[in-house]
Amino acid sequence: DTAVSQTPKYLVTQMGNDKSIKCEQNLGHDTMYWYKQDSKKFLKIMFSYNNKELIINETVPNRFSPKSPDKAHLNLHINSLELGDSAVYFCASSRGEGGYTFGSGTRLTVV
Amino acid sequence: GDSVTQMEGPVTLSEEAFLTINCTYTATGYPSLFWYVQYPGEGLQLLLKATKADDKGSNKGFEATYRKETTSFHLEKGSVQVSDSAVYFCALTHRGTDKLIFGTGTRLQVFP
Numbered sequence: 001d002t003a004v005s006q007t008p009k010y011l012v013t014q015m016g017n018d019k020s021i022k023c024e025q026n027l028g029h030d031t032m033y034w035y036k037q038d039s040k041k042f043l044k045i046m047f048s049y050n051n052k053e054l055i056i057n058e059t060v061p062n063r064f065s066p067k068s069p070d071k072a073h074l075n076l077h078i079n080s081l082e083l084g085d086s087a088v089y090f091c092a093s094s095r096g097e098g099g100y101t102f103g104s105g106t107r108l109t110v111v
Numbered sequence: 112g113d114s115v116t117q118m119e120g121p122v123t124l125s126e127e128a129f130l131t132i133n134c135t136y137t138a139t140g141y142p143s144l145f146w147y148v149q150y151p152g153e154g155l156q157l158l159l160k161a162t163k164a165d166d167k168g169s170n171k172g173f174e175a176t177y178r179k180e181t182t183s184f185h186l187e188k189g190s191v192q193v194s195d196s197a198v199y200f201c202a203l204t205h206r207g208t209d210k211l212i213f214g215t216g217t218r219l220q221v222f223p
Contacts, residue, residue, distance in 0.1 A: 102147075
């Protein structure tokens with residue numbers, strides 16, 4: 001059983017399109033996150049949700065909108081995609097204090 | 112703000128060599144410290160952690176000691192294997208924040 005699963009694994013799309021990435025965790029964790037990893041492997045937090053409530057929003061453009069229908073799911077919707085959005089997006093969950101479990105990532109390529 | 116600084120890579124070693132990847136941090140108070148590993152094409156996996164000064168985290172032959180006096184958390188392994196080739200990330204978080212702050216990652220390449 002995959003603890004944190006993301007779909008799709010790869011996403012290629014044109015500029016201006018809207019796309020969503022889905023994430024589900026079966027660990028019973030209360031907190032979920034989205035991280036962005038750029039081409040130089042740098043990882044930066046985008047959002048965190050605790051039990052469906054937004055906790056962290058790291059000055060991400062409002063084209064990015066997370067949605068948490070329940071504490072096991074955190075989806076990321078991106079409007080009007082731009083070339084600079086190309087990256088690997090990681091979902092993660094935790095019970096607290098940095099002990100994260102990461103998904104395997106979604107590689108987004110905007111052309 | 113809080114930050115983590117790692118040595119730049121890639122670090123290239125022969126199998127069975129000794130590994131050190133340096134990590135220093137800047138943070139107020141007493142953060143928890145972590146090493147994560149990312150194998151090619153995969154997500155990050157927690158390798159080890161330490162939550163207070165002088166704690167030593169260890170896993171799979173890797174170890175790191177939380178040194179508050181030098182604000183460091185260097186990763187070491189006595190004898191690396193080809194299968195250890197990956198990107199290693201040092202990270203910190205504060206109690207109650209749940210926000211992991213990562214270093215830039217260090218790529219390790221081990222050759223037979």
